[in-house]
Amino acid sequence: MHQLRGRTYxxxxxxxxxxxxxxxxxxxxVGDTVRRPHQPQSWAxxxxxxxxxxxxxxxxxxFLGLDEQGRDVLTFLPGEVAGDPVxxxxxxxxxxxxxxxxxxxxxxASAGFVPTEPFPPQSVEQDPFELVAHLDITPQNTVVRDxxxxxxxxxxLASPSTRLIDSLNTAMHWVPLRHPDDLRHDxxxxxxxxxxxxxxxxxxxERAGLAEFAARRADLSxxxxxLRGETLGGGWARMWSEGVGDxxxxxxxxxxxxxxxxxxxxx
Ligand SMILES: Nc1ncnc2c1ncn2[C@@H]1O[C@H](COP(=O)(O)OP(=O)(O)OP(=O)(O)O)[C@@H](O)[C@H]1O
Ligand SMILES: [Mg+2]
Numbered sequence: 001m002h003q004l005r006g007r008t009y010x011x012x013x014x015x016x017x018x019x020x021x022x023x024x025x026x027x028x029x030v031g032d033t034v035r036r037p038h039q040p041q042s043w044a045x046x047x048x049x050x051x052x053x054x055x056x057x058x059x060x061x062x063f064l065g066l067d068e069q070g071r072d073v074l075t076f077l078p079g080e081v082a083g084d085p086v087x088x089x090x091x092x093x094x095x096x097x098x099x100x101x102x103x104x105x106x107x108x109a110s111a112g113f114v115p116t117e118p119f120p121p122q123s124v125e126q127d128p129f130e131l132v133a134h135l136d137i138t139p140q141n142t143v144v145r146d147x148x149x150x151x152x153x154x155x156x157l158a159s160p161s162t163r164l165i166d167s168l169n170t171a172m173h174w175v176p177l178r179h180p181d182d183l184r185h186d187x188x189x190x191x192x193x194x195x196x197x198x199x200x201x202x203x204x205x206e207r208a209g210l211a212e213f214a215a216r217r218a219d220l221s222x223x224x225x226x227l228r229g230e231t232l233g234g235g236w237a238r239m240w241s242e243g244v245g246d247x248x249x250x251x252x253x254x255x256x257x258x259x260x261x262x263x264x265x266x267x
Contacts, residue, residue, distance in 0.1 A: 004046050004117070007065030009033070009073040019083055021140060023235040024156060026071075033064060034153075035071040042072050044117040045155045048110075048132050049074075057109035059102060059143075059151040077151040082139035090139050091185050093195050095147060096174055100199025102149040103137065103170050107163045119159045123224045127159065133166035134158050138173045164206055168214055171196045172251075177214060179250035190258075190265035197266050207266035211259035218252035 015028040015035070027036050046063035053062055061074035082090035089095075110131045119132070134141075136157040143151035171177060175192045183189075197207060206213075222245055229240025255262070 004043055004050070004063075007063070009065040009067050019081070019140070021154065021235075022239055024154075029076055032076045034061065034074045034076050035067060035069075036074065038066065038070055038072050039156065041120050041156065041158070044115060044119045045158055046072070047115055047117045048113060048155065048158055051113040051132075052106075052109055055109050055112070057106065059106060059149075060155070061151075061153055074153075077143045077153060079143040079145040079150055081141075081143055081153075084140055085184050086139045088185070090144070091187060092147070093192060095144065095149065096192055096195050097199040098148040099137075099142065099170065099174060100167075100196045100201075102152075103167055104200050106134065106152070107131065107166070115160070122159055123227050124220060127161035127165055129160035130162040131160070132158060133161040133163070135161055135166055135169060137166070137170040164202075164213070165217065167196075167200050167202070168210070168217060171200075172214065172217075177251060177255065178247060179254040182247050182250060190261060193262065194265050202266070204267070208263060210266060211255050211262040215252045215255040215259075218248055218255060222248045222252070 011031070011033070013031045015030055018027045018029055018034065020027070024036065024039075027034065029035075049060055049063045052060045059077075061077055064073040064075065067073050080089075110133065113132050115132055134152055134155060134157070136154060137152055141152055141154040142149055143153065171193060175187070175189050175196060176183070177189065177193070180189075197210075202210070225236070225240060225244055225248060228236040229245075230237075
């Protein structure tokens, strides 16, 4: 592996637009690579991706270097990625179980990584540092093949954090944990939470405290989204003005109201 900063990639071809997320503009596919605008966190992310490669983890893109235009070049992971709204195929319990196992393996692969490149500070407050985690494992950032999760992309929010925070965040997106008024699919949320919990392997202690921990994380997420919406502009401002804060506040209230039921569903 070349030193991070000296690594360049040349090779071109037709540029194919990829489905847009909320924040990053200009993500395109060129052959079997993806080009993304170089960002402040890119070196830290690249070092993390190098680590995952070095331990033989196959479920993340490789950082190939910068192209002639100074964009990050990553390997394209073949498979299917859910769009927004999430299609029915992405809401199958079997896929959720596969996801739980995948996130567990990602955490095991991440555990030995000691970053030397600084990750940008998280907004509002810093998560405790147990390992570097992805922290944005949404359906739109997850690659699926033959009904199983095989990869994650879009490491823009990766940061020192904890296994529990990242796995809970993943469950939040995928179960999903949100107020029933905000659901787009007819799902049994508590049953799905149990599927994820068993597949990932939350401990008895983690399960017992999960609802309250999730509600507190939702409170923090509200403050982070508000601050980003007010200071970063772009997609962050748009999400905030479109009411993402209300959805998060309803989630926190729902988690607190369901606390006993969630505890019961997890044992
Ligand atoms: N390495 C990759 N392999 C396969 N598909 C990818 C890869 N990178 C991106 N994609 C596809 O392109 C889409 C957009 O890319 P990405 O998630 O990196 O950016 P984004 O969602 O636009 O960014 P943000 O979430 O910061 O707004 C993804 O949802 C996925 O479908
Ligand atoms: Mg994305």
